[in-house]
Amino acid sequence: MKHELNESEDVNRINTHVAAICIFLLVISVAATFKSISMYCKLKKQGAVNYRLQGMIKKCDEGDMPESHSVSMDQYELLFWQALHKVRDEQYFLKSDLTIETLADVLNTNRSYLSVSINRFCDKGFSVWLNNFRIQHAEQLMRENPSIALKDLPEQCGYATTGTFVRNFKRCHNMSPSEFMNKLLIEQTLPKVEKTSPATH
Numbered sequence: 001m002k003h004e005l006n007e008s009e010d011v012n013r014i015n016t017h018v019a020a021i022c023i024f025l026l027v028i029s030v031a032a033t034f035k036s037i038s039m040y041c042k043l044k045k046q047g048a049v050n051y052r053l054q055g056m057i058k059k060c061d062e063g064d065m066p067e068s069h070s071v072s073m074d075q076y077e078l079l080f081w082q083a084l085h086k087v088r089d090e091q092y093f094l095k096s097d098l099t100i101e102t103l104a105d106v107l108n109t110n111r112s113y114l115s116v117s118i119n120r121f122c123d124k125g126f127s128v129w130l131n132n133f134r135i136q137h138a139e140q141l142m143r144e145n146p147s148i149a150l151k152d153l154p155e156q157c158g159y160a161t162t163g164t165f166v167r168n169f170k171r172c173h174n175m176s177p178s179e180f181m182n183k184l185l186i187e188q189t190l191p192k193v194e195k196t197s198p199a200t201h
Helices: 002-061 073-089 100-106 111-122 126-144 150-156 162-173 177-189
Strands: none
Touching: 073 100, 073 111, 073 126, 100 111, 111 126, 126 150, 126 162, 126 177, 150 162, 150 177, 162 177
């Protein structure tokens, strides 16, 4: 009888150890799964902006704006892409009178929410974000037509004054528009060195 009790205790002890091991493995498995899901969600969020853009733009065009008093993280993201669509794709950056307030009005939101969304998703303030589009456009115009009159560039790029254009151009390129233009002209007039294959012996 005593022998049977000992065997029963041994079996219970083994079962307890097996159960503990199973629970331990289950916890590890759940933790690993949770970590994988978290990583997947993070990567998915980082890569989501491109394929979600069309859907966001469609919502924007349909006027499906969130209520301003209950803006969630996803709605901030939607608001940013709506702003990007207007400023970049519809070239609102060419409007010299564009401000964050006027853009917010176009998007049926307010200045504060728009400012937060731009800062969150491009890590820039509205003015820097807007000026980057304008300067990129100026650079494109100069590359396409190196003989373009510099005095015409500010207006063609959305700037109301030449001084503001020159100041922002220097901030982006560490040189004035005229210096940038000269650099382009020099690059285009330099003789092209043809690559020759080394002689074989």
